[in-house]
Amino acid sequence: LVVILNGDEEITSLSSRALFEERGRTADYALGLEPGEPSGDGASTIVKGRKGIGFYRLYISGKAAHAGTSHHLGINAFEELAHKTIQFQQLTNAATGVTVNVGGNVIVRDPKRNAVPHWAQAEIDVRFPALTDAVEIEAKLQEVTRHAYVTNPSLHESTKAVILGGVVRPPWPEGQARQQLAESYAQVARELGREVIAETRGGASDGNFL
Secondary structure, three states: OOOOOOOOHHHOOOOOHHHHHHHHHHOOOOOOOOOOOOOOOOOEEEEEEEOEEEEEEEEEEOEOEEOOOOHHHOEOHHHHHHHHHHHHHOOOEOOOOEEEEEEEEEEEEOOOOOEEOOEEEEEEEEEEOOHHHHHHHHHHHHHHHHOOOOEEOOOOEEOEEEEEEEEEEOOEOOOHHHHHHHHHHHHHHHHOOOOEEEEEEOOOOHHHHO
């Protein structure tokens, strides 16, 4: 029996991931101890599958200008971010289970109301049930990033953008072995007078590395 306790799960397990992967290759069974949430009918839940996570940072540069005296010389990076945010959000697909969320640290420079902002950045969270989905969605993120929605015709210039990041946790998909383990767990729970429901979640954990 091997028990692993780590303190960096919330920051993508930077130092402990290799240990999880190493031990996972030789383990017959693995149980993640993150507690389940109660279901609506009073039963407890266990997780038999989790989505993978991709984390990205988007950086946009424009051209600063005074909003009153030289507005025509500016290229608004925040306006570009707004266009890209809409396009990114529309990549969410309920049918495939892929979700894209623009959030985290959204930063605009210069934040003064009388200045055309020349810089903006945002963080993008992507969840996916399969690695093939991750490859497809990253290609679409790159496509949106390359396209400039804001142009200053008088300067013949547009915003510029780059997106960095990738998969930080692979998916932990359902499978026959996990289903059988979940059923065994639920059977033992019933013998102890507890009802347990197995489910798949969009949230990831260190179990994704096993």
